[in-house]
Amino acid sequence: MDLSEAETEISLRERLRRKTAAAHERVDGLFGSADLSDEHGYGRFLLAQARAWESLRPRLDAGSIARADALRADLAALGLDRPRPLATSLPAKLSIGHLYVLEGSRLGSTLLLRDLAAASPSLARRAGAYLTESARIDAWRQLSTRLQMDQNGYDRADEIIDDALFVFALFERAWQATDSAHLKVS
Numbered sequence: 001m002d003l004s005e006a007e008t009e010i011s012l013r014e015r016l017r018r019k020t021a022a023a024h025e026r027v028d029g030l031f032g033s034a035d036l037s038d039e040h041g042y043g044r045f046l047l048a049q050a051r052a053w054e055s056l057r058p059r060l061d062a063g064s065i066a067r068a069d070a071l072r073a074d075l076a077a078l079g080l081d082r083p084r085p086l087a088t089s090l091p092a093k094l095s096i097g098h099l100y101v102l103e104g105s106r107l108g109s110t111l112l113l114r115d116l117a118a119a120s121p122s123l124a125r126r127a128g129a130y131l132t133e134s135a136r137i138d139a140w141r142q143l144s145t146r147l148q149m150d151q152n153g154y155d156r157a158d159e160i161i162d163d164a165l166f167v168f169a170l171f172e173r174a175w176q177a178t179d180s181a182h183l184k185v186s
C-alpha cells in the first residue's frame, strides 16, 4: 500500500479510531437514543445488542461469549425472546480489526451502567449483567497496546479498517432490525 509519511507516523490504533469515527458516531447516536429509565427502552437496547452478538456468536472468543451470555441472561430476566441472528456472511476468523470494535465497545459500558443505575436501580439489579460484564476492559487495554505498537499492520491497514467497519455496520443493522421489530415489553 502506498502511504504518505504523515500516515506512517500514526499508529494503527489511531488510524482505526479516525477511520471509524463516523461509524462510531452513528451507533452511539442509535444505541444512545434508548431510554434506559424504562423497561421498554432498555429492552430495545438489549435486544439490538443481542441481535448483533448472536450474529457473531460462532466466531466469538471466551471474553466475548461471556458478554453474549450475560446478554441472554438479561433478556431472560426481562422475559424477552432471544433475537434471531442477522443474515450475514461471517469471516472464517475474527481479525484484529473486528476485535478492535468488539473490545472498544466496552468503553461506553461504565457510563451506561452508571446511567442505568441512576435512572432505574431495579433494572440495573435485575438485568445489568451485560453492562457489568462489558465494563471489564483488561482485554481492550491489551489490544489497544498491540495496535499502538503494531508497525507491521500497515500493509494490511485497509483490510483491518474494513473489518472494523463491518462490525460497526452489523451493530447498526441490528439496531434497525430491532427498531422495526415488535417489542413484547409491556
Ligand code: HEM
Binding pocket: 013, 016, 017, 024, 027, 028, 029, 031, 032, 033, 100, 101, 102, 103, 104, 105, 106, 107, 108, 109, 111, 112, 167, 168, 171
Ligand atoms: C450508547 C452507545 C455508546 C456510547 C455511549 C459509547 C461511548 C463510548 C466512549 C465514552 C468511548 C471512549 C472514548 C474515549 O475514551 O476517547 C467509546 C469508545 C469506543 N466505542 Fe463506543 N459507545 C457506544 C456504542 C458503541 C458501539 C455500539 C460500538 C461498537 C459496536 C462502540 C465501539 C467503540 C469503539 C471501537 C471505541 C474505541 C474508540 C477508540 O479507538 O478510542 N461503541 N465509546
